[in-house]
Amino acid sequence: MEPTELECCVLGIVWERGPVTAHAIRTELLASRSSFWSGSAGAIYPLVARLEKRGLLRTEARPWGDRVKRELTLTPAGLAALRAWLAPLPGWAGAVTFDPIRTRLFFLGALPAESWSAFLDDAEAKVRAEKAALQAELAKLSGRFERLAAGGALRELEARLGWLGEVRRELAGPEFC
Amino acid sequence: MEPTELECCVLGIVWERGPVTAHAIRTELLASRSSFWSGSAGAIYPLVARLEKRGLLRTEARPWGDRVKRELTLTPAGLAALRAWLAPLPGWAGAVTFDPIRTRLFFLGALPAESWSAFLDDAEAKVRAEKAALQAELAKLSGRFERLAAGGALRELEARLGWLGEVRRELAGPEFC
């Protein structure tokens, strides 16, 4: 079966970070700025077990007290799966992404016109906050692709801010509609 | 319990389109450019039943042959739920969205450097195709908020194209990393 985005993302993290524990993967996902990746234990541990059963990951158990610490590495099949996921891109890769603000704007007419401005203030404040946090993080990144990816996220947030400004001008303007 | 994004989106569609059948909601979601909204029957029909049980939707059964056609309308509680969903925005509303291309770029180093350019070509072609389709659709839209939302989606796609160009320049440039 087609692996999920999260599964392949985990393969990618293992590829990049060398031998890692499932816990380290979790913390990396939890640190991600995107709300898409939760990294809950209930997602990661079964997922890792799944990938291991499919032969994409290999775990090496290290004694740690009277428990074991399981360090994950990619198998050749795992690397192949990662590469197959990277390219070619799925058909929907270019599709418009899910933006909760844009989705809500569709139905903004259900709120009284007096509150539209407050809605836009709220949206702008939240995007700006995210942008500031991302910029602070970007300054600390060193990896080539990490920086490029963060740059993309930054451009996305800037596009949203520009758009919110346009929406504000349009809604403040002529009411003929 | 907190309603899901899909549930509230359905409330919004019912608010906007007046009395509609569940089927019409499906087709509207299926037509959406975002791959996020699938509108499968197995999602919509149980969802509508759920919203009805919670008193957010009311259905009026119309005889149609020897079956019934169920037309949905918002209840006052449904309108209140829709408004509560619209504002205030959830804390994560400003977060960076999920972009499959950006996610993959993180791990592009797992592919040989010779194939990076093909990856970017592929990504650019897919985003451009989406942009063209969206522009064609935008020309046909008439609703104020519909147009504004589509404009936001367009800006997002343009930001991604700009970013892909930047990535290309960066990767073509100095290899010192």
Next chain:
DNA sequence: CCGCTCATGTAACTGGTTACATGATTTA
């Protein structure tokens, strides 16, 4: 009368969430 669109559903499955449970190691 054939095929398309409108229309309503169900059943099995699955990936991910929330919440819980446990214990080792490190650091203040």
Next chain:
DNA sequence: TAAATCATGTAACCAGTTACATGAGCGG
């Protein structure tokens, strides 16, 4: 030594997917 962090898992649940099943109405 107490608190924070590292570490591994499980159980119940749930929303959404895929695939299936059925049938009305309509245009060619």
